[in-house]
């Protein structure tokens with residue numbers, strides 16, 4: 001059994017794991033990164049953020065060319081879909097980026113182990129692949145094993161017709177009717193892709209709203225826009241079963257007629273990937289939701305063993321995993337390093353995009369925090385007019401006494417890029433006055449952010 005010694009072993013090479021490994025190497029550690037998949041980058045690069053955004057981009061081009069070019073005076077004679085070519089482009093984007101991660105690990109002299117990592121005791125990890133078991137030793141171990149799609153009782157996943165986001169990223173043809181179970185961001189993004197490419201899309205959601213946890217004013221406006229795009233929503237709908245029958249799918253809902261369709265996407269959230277890791281060998285007991293309990297330094301109760309990313313509590317987002325990767329390693333090496341969870345944005349890449357950072361109005365009300373609110377609609381923004389994308393608005397929430405920005409929520413074009421300014425404002429403890437007095441380039445969508453900040457004190461100019 002080959003035996004290797006390192007300072008730090010990172011299990012998992014997703015955005016949490018590979019970023020932690022690189023930061024460790026930068027800080028002078030001899031780092032090992034254990035990944036079971038031959039392709040690096042984790043869920044995010046292989047079957048998550050990147051392929052979904054590549055398809056959102058391609059499907060948007062197709063939809064634009066068909067439906068929106070005419071208003072610009074452009075009349076393409078024929079717009080046809082070459083789905084295999086669209087999928088090949090997506091794969092190329094993924095390959096370029098995953099190879100980039102490979103190059104970064106090499107550049108930082110990180111030793112890569114291909115195989116399944118399992119903790120064998122404090123400071124010990126075994127890596128198993130079809131050829132051998134390698135025993136690794138290190139003072140520090142970071143678990144960054146990510147998450148997997150959650151399942152529902154009664155849903156018979158067959159990886160062809162009834163599948164998860166992984167299958168919906170690679171359908172071989174455009175479904176006639178796609179039923180999406182779950183109105184969260186993954187279901188809405190992939191539902192949007194296939195809707196734009198021509199599928200009828202029905203979203204079934206157990207709750208009486210979509211995008212649970214996001215600001216409800218923004219979400220209810222978004223739902224109206226999505227409905228205009230043809231996404232059909234059935235809220236308060238409990239799915240009891242889904243199966244393939246005579247070559248088509250049947251989805252049973254409680255108290256309603258079964259729905260017949262040709263594809264089902266199960267998108268009811270994700271669960272931490274924390275099984276079969278040998279945690280019991282070192283006394284780590286999982287939370288009942290499956291994640292690994294850690295303290296503010298990402299340390300588990302087992303000495304020298306840490307966990308980050310989707311494997312621990314908190315929003316399952318790639319940039320959150322990256323933040324934790326960096327902070328965890330900095331804690332280990334320098335004793336400092338932290339994540340500001342109030343300043344972690346979240347984005348839904350629909351059209352328009354939805355982006356938010358900080359607290360929602362509901363959260364502020366529930367916490368009894370007095371706040372003032374300023375909103376500004378994109379229909380009053382010059383740049384949005386030139387883009388022809390005027391749906392949505394920016395909302396800034398600031399503390400009633402201190403004026404400190406507590407939350408920013410955006411529905412609108414490029415909301416995902418705009419939100420970074422709001423994240424920086426919250427991270428620096430900025431007030432709405434600070435944002436309102438910051439000169440913003442004209443004509444840009446960012447001016448909408450400034451106007452919303454001005455609206456907090458009732459002095460937006462263009463509305």
Ligand SMILES: Cc1cc2nc3c(=O)[nH]c(=O)nc-3n(C[C@H](O)[C@H](O)[C@H](O)COP(=O)(O)OP(=O)(O)OC[C@H]3O[C@@H](n4cnc5c(N)ncnc54)[C@H](O)[C@@H]3O)c2cc1C
Nearest residue numbers: 012014016036042043044048049117146309310316317318
């Ligand atoms: C369709 C989809 C779209 C998404 N879009 C976005 C988005 O736009 N923005 C965003 O921020 N987030 C998005 N996410 C979520 C994002 O992908 C995750 O939050 C992120 O990848 C978590 O990073 P991680 O490093 O914790 O885990 P992961 O990326 O899941 O990586 C964990 C890695 O660990 C490996 N592993 C697991 N167990 C072992 C083991 N025992 N031994 C060795 N290796 C192991 C896995 O193979 C995997 O490569 C999306 C997810 C999906 C599914």
